[in-house]
Amino acid sequence: MLVSVVPFEEEHYKVLSTLENENELDIWNDIHRNDSVHVMFNRTKSSWLMPLFETLHMKPELMFNDVQQLLDQEEAVFRAQARSGSPRGIQDSFYSYTQLSDWLNQMAAAYPQLAKLQSIGKTYENRDIWLIKLTSNSGAATKKTAFLDFGIHAREWISPATGAYIINELLTKYASGGDAKTILDSWELHIVPVLNPDGYEYSHTRDRMWRKNRKVVSGTCVGVDLNRNFGYKWNTGGSSSSACADTFHGGSPMSENEAKAMENYMTPRQWTTYLTFHSYGQWWFTNWGYTTVDPPQYALLKQKSAIGANAIKSVNGRSYTIGSSAQILYVASGGSEDWTRGTLNILHSYCLELPPTGGTGFIAPVSEIKKTGAETYVGVVAFLKSF
Numbered sequence: 001m002l003v004s005v006v007p008f009e010e011e012h013y014k015v016l017s018t019l020e021n022e023n024e025l026d027i028w029n030d031i032h033r034n035d036s037v038h039v040m041f042n043r044t045k046s047s048w049l050m051p052l053f054e055t056l057h058m059k060p061e062l063m064f065n066d067v068q069q070l071l072d073q074e075e076a077v078f079r080a081q082a083r084s085g086s087p088r089g090i091q092d093s094f095y096s097y098t099q100l101s102d103w104l105n106q107m108a109a110a111y112p113q114l115a116k117l118q119s120i121g122k123t124y125e126n127r128d129i130w131l132i133k134l135t136s137n138s139g140a141a142t143k144k145t146a147f148l149d150f151g152i153h154a155r156e157w158i159s160p161a162t163g164a165y166i167i168n169e170l171l172t173k174y175a176s177g178g179d180a181k182t183i184l185d186s187w188e189l190h191i192v193p194v195l196n197p198d199g200y201e202y203s204h205t206r207d208r209m210w211r212k213n214r215k216v217v218s219g220t221c222v223g224v225d226l227n228r229n230f231g232y233k234w235n236t237g238g239s240s241s242s243a244c245a246d247t248f249h250g251g252s253p254m255s256e257n258e259a260k261a262m263e264n265y266m267t268p269r270q271w272t273t274y275l276t277f278h279s280y281g282q283w284w285f286t287n288w289g290y291t292t293v294d295p296p297q298y299a300l301l302k303q304k305s306a307i308g309a310n311a312i313k314s315v316n317g318r319s320y321t322i323g324s325s326a327q328i329l330y331v332a333s334g335g336s337e338d339w340t341r342g343t344l345n346i347l348h349s350y351c352l353e354l355p356p357t358g359g360t361g362f363i364a365p366v367s368e369i370k371k372t373g374a375e376t377y378v379g380v381v382a383f384l385k386s387f
């Protein structure tokens with residue numbers, strides 16, 4: 001079942017993170033202060049978990065009694081799509097890793113003047129980590145550079161779908177001018193549509209709620225939380241040293257192929273900005289994740305975030321909250337955006353948590369691809385144009 005609770009004080013946070021580390025429950029959105037946190041647990045546990053939340057005054061409210069039913073409905077849509085035999089476009093279906101790989105190759109072949117596709121490394125299960133570089137041959141002599149990654153957490157399917165939406169918009173609309181031309185004439189965009197291919201594939205084929213990568217850590221535990229594995233202030237809070245936990249930070253900083261692939265690619269280059277896309281929450285986060293101390297130039301970072309968030313809101317009216325992730329949520333160390341800021345010194349490093357915030361969470365309907373894709377595209381364009 002899926003239940004909403006509200007952590008009002010430090011004690012509540014500790015209870016939730018302890019229960020998560022012991023695999024008694026699964027936190028869907030991040031633990032954030034004074035606002036509802038969605039936790040999933042087996043119905044058999046409700047006899048002790050619900051009274052515990054009541055006793056602690058965490059306002060437990062039932063959201064879905066049967067999450068499996070949601071998963072079955074989602075599965076039924078895919079089966080119906082497959083049965084119909086007609087191919088579904090990238091904006092009408094949550095593509096598998098293989099479908100997404102094929103699509104990226106097709107796009108790179110169709111737009112050779114604008115797109116270059118390369119593999120920046122291999123996963124534990126030997127899948128390619130694709131990076132597509134988008135830029136035009138005209139415009140500025142020296143272009144600004146952005147690194148965007150999607151799908152670091154496997155079950156956050158709206159993230160890779162949004163990445164693909166943005167790639168599709170820029171490539172198909174460049175010739176007609178407008179924003180796509182403005183961006184590709186002044187920027188090099190280096191985009192990783194799925195940073196965690198193994199986990200993403202596993203979430204499609206075996207366990208829809210899978211979050212980590214698929215490295216075999218010990219006999220019974222699989223997977224490292226890639227967004228706790230990055231090497232700046234690694235293992236300094238808000239991550240787990242228990243290999244079975246969903247927030248396991250790995251055996252050492254940058255131990256994972258996916259993090260290393262990013263490190264090898266990003267370190268020798270100069271970057272204007274870094275954006276990483278998760279779901280869900282409707283937040284545009286600045287640094288830091290590992291500490292609640294204000295990041296340097298916090299006012300400027302919030303100003304930039306607001307440009308993006310306001311543009312997003314103008315499309316469908318959905319509001320984002322902006323600010324430091326540790327201040328809005330709780331401390332979490334080893335995140336990619338702390339590493340790009342702390343180690344690579346990219347001042348403009350941000351983390352977005354895409355919609356939707358309510359309803360079915362990760363199990364978003366297919367219609368969310370166009371809705372979230374369209375508004376996020378507008379937000380990213382406005383943000384980039386502000387440089």
Ligand SMILES: [Zn+2]
Pocket residue numbers: 152153156227278279
């Ligand atoms: Zn995430």
